[in-house]
Amino acid sequence: MGTDPFAPGVRVRTRATDPAGHTRLPRYARGAVGVLVEQAGRHPLADDRARGVPADPQPVWHVRFAAADLFGVGDHTVTVELWQDYLTPIEEAP
Amino acid sequence: MSDDHGSSVISAQVRHVESLLESRGLLDAGEIDTRIDEFLAGGSPANGARIVARAWVDPGFAERLLADANSAIREVGLSMAGGLQEQRLKVVANTADEHNVVVCTLCSCYPIALLGPSPGWYKSEAYRSRVVRDPRGVLAEFGVELPAGTSVAVWDASAESRYMVLPRRPDGTEGLAEDELAALVTRKGLIGTAVV
Incomplete structure (x- = not known):
């Protein structure tokens, strides 16, 4: 049993809130459900760096979304690179 | 965004910060241009x-x-x-x-x-x-x-x-x-x- 809830294939929901300062969670991808594709290294959260707040490196993920889930229309996918802090794994029904 | 921004507010701010860094000895004159040139060199x-x-x-x-x-x-x-x-x-x-x-x-x-x-x-x-x-x-x-x-x-x-x-x-x-x-x-x- 793995204890890390973040792994390729896991469905995640992105943070929905609109922060006051800098963020790298694009507005169009907020509050959306996507799938983790792969980890793209570990980096300090850009939001914290922009505020001059110390930040430890954390996993950054390629998260793939269906366009229809983001925009209501479209048959393409959009893969966005997101810090783990932006993401909450979705509990799958047992 | 690829236009020349030489007269823009942000350019003036950047020049001001650059001159402050130079006056405090943190940056050599022209060092930023040199670094940018080095970064772009060979990029094609x-x-x-x-x-x-x-x-x-x-x-x-x-x-x-x-x-x-x-x-x-x-x-x-x-x-x-x-x-x-x-x-x-x-x-x-x-x-x-x-x-x-x-x-x-x-x-x-x-x-x-x-x-x-x-x-x-x-x-x-x-x-x-x-x-x-x-x-x-x-x-x-x-x-x-x-x-x-x-x-x-x-x-x-x-x-x-x-x-x-x-x-x-x-x-x-x-x-x-x-x-x-x-x-x-x-x-x-x-x-x-x-x-x-």
């Missing part, structure tokens, strides 16, 4: 084209490139380590079933070392806002008409990775040498707004 779409041509003639290299691009491009003498820190490179391959296109919706992130400075349209608000919503429409404006059965994958360079597209090798190029193949590869092909 010819680098990306060379990587693509190698991938077309060497399936083993193509496999390594898609699995770990940073390591693979060292085999052809290239690197993503020209800046302050090595940037992760992700190469995405076009196939008969899927076409890839790259954008940076938040700003203009781009693999400068492999493609040179980005084109003006890549930095335009129109491209950045529209290609994630309607890539087929935007690609059609670039003259790319994809078959209905070809899916489209958009990659938003929103964090630390940089992306490059590995275009499909054109039909009828079996007899060409590697450097002749490289000459076929365009900058737009490496971004995904053209097929090669």
